[in-house]
Amino acid sequence: MKNKFLRFGYNSTFTVLSSLQKAADDALRNRFLQPALSITLLQLQKDIKAVRSFYKHYEKYQNITGPLKKKISLVKKLQIGGGERYLKDFINLDLFPPADIIWDCRYNLPFPDETFSFVFSEHLLEHLDFPVSAKNVLSEIYRVLKYKGELFIGVPDAGKAIRAYCSSNKRFLNGLKKSSYNHRQPPVELYGKMDLINYIFRDQANNPNYTIHYWAYDEENLKNLLISVGFRKIKKANFNPDYCNPKRKLYTLYIKAKKL
Ligand SMILES: C[S@@+](CC[C@H](N)C(=O)[O-])C[C@H]1O[C@@H](n2cnc3c(N)ncnc32)[C@H](O)[C@@H]1O
Numbered sequence: 001m002k003n004k005f006l007r008f009g010y011n012s013t014f015t016v017l018s019s020l021q022k023a024a025d026d027a028l029r030n031r032f033l034q035p036a037l038s039i040t041l042l043q044l045q046k047d048i049k050a051v052r053s054f055y056k057h058y059e060k061y062q063n064i065t066g067p068l069k070k071k072i073s074l075v076k077k078l079q080i081g082g083g084e085r086y087l088k089d090f091i092n093l094d095l096f097p098p099a100d101i102i103w104d105c106r107y108n109l110p111f112p113d114e115t116f117s118f119v120f121s122e123h124l125l126e127h128l129d130f131p132v133s134a135k136n137v138l139s140e141i142y143r144v145l146k147y148k149g150e151l152f153i154g155v156p157d158a159g160k161a162i163r164a165y166c167s168s169n170k171r172f173l174n175g176l177k178k179s180s181y182n183h184r185q186p187p188v189e190l191y192g193k194m195d196l197i198n199y200i201f202r203d204q205a206n207n208p209n210y211t212i213h214y215w216a217y218d219e220e221n222l223k224n225l226l227i228s229v230g231f232r233k234i235k236k237a238n239f240n241p242d243y244c245n246p247k248r249k250l251y252t253l254y255i256k257a258k259k260l
Contacts, residue, residue, distance in 0.1 A: 014055065021048045039204060046211050050095050054104035061101055061110040068100060078116045078144070079243070080105050080137070081124025087243055090120065096209050106133040109140040117146050120243050122154035122252070130215035131225075139229040145259040151226075152237060154244060156200045157253035159218030165193050175250045200251075222255055231257035 024041045027033060033041075064072065072091055079090040082099065086092050092099040093109070103110060106128060119141045128134045141151055164172040173193050181188070181199045203213040217225075223234050237254040244254070 013051070017048045017051060021045060021052075024048070042206065043204070043212055046208065049208070050104050050211065053095055053102060054107060057102045061103060064101075064110065071100070072111070072115060076116050076146075077118040077120070078111075080109075080119065080121040080141070081127070082120075082122070085122075085245055087120075090243070091116075105137045105140070108136075109144050111144045113143050114146045114149075115144045117149045119145060119149070119151045120153075121151075122243075122245055123156065123248060125153065125155050125222075126213045126215055126217065127211045128214060134215060135225060135229060138225060138231075142230050142259055147259060149259050151231065151257045151259075152240070152243075152254065153222070153226075153257070154248065154252040154254045155217045155222060156213075157218065157251055158200050158216035159220075160251060160253065161197055161200045162218075165197055168193070172250065179247050179250055217253065219253060219255070222253065226255065226257045230259070232260045233258040 024045050028038060028041055028045075068091075075089055075091060077087075077090045079085075079087050079092045081094055082090075082092050083094055083096070084098070086098045091101065093101040093103050093105065095104055096102065101110065105124070121141075125134055125137070128137060138151075145151065160172070161176065163169070164176075173196055176196050177188055177191055181191070181196065181203075184199065184203075184205060199213075201213060201216045219236060226234050234255060234257040237256040239249045239252070239254060244252070
């Protein structure tokens, strides 16, 4: 993405987004608002917040200097979309704090080619529109990886969830219910197994920093996407306690892939 484009887009985009955000805020205060519309407006608010956050931090990360630059050269590991799970021996990039770099990964990544030897991302990809942003972030990860560098990626395992649905695998379905979606509406006691499938495909938590699930993955389509951007030696991987989130272990598909 060129600076010129961003400078041009900055003012006009900000004006439009500010008006949209104000309109959404006003509409959401109306307690008679149709529920479907309020879900749409909430999502709009979140996307606007993400874009504004990106513009706010854009200049800062165009040319990384100082302690952050030093940390990048020392750790050579990047986590994207770690959220609250700040990994101290990684550079952490996320839309929201406490990341080292507040950045929207739907735009290109703010690093030169071949900066990192390892990139980790868990439960991020499904939050990106498919194929444009999903493919773009994987291409960008490929670009910033060094030769022989590795990507370790985890997504909700939609294939496993569907198999569990079809075979009524109670251990898996109950585990999913308790470990992951227990704070969602409707109350967990009311969930049917189809609700769990719905969460994998279209989670839309009512949290101002949480963006919806846009796309679901199984081993086949995730591998195909990785191949399409250049990755090789793509293999299913095990949960790694050094950096993976324990609460995601049961229902996450982990894949590792190399830049060769
Ligand atoms: C479901 S959370 C996963 C957090 C953590 N990886 C874990 O497994 O517990 C998704 C994370 O991705 C981040 N995220 C979503 N869209 C993003 C984007 N476009 N750019 C950067 N981060 C994003 C969110 O802010 C959030 O921290």
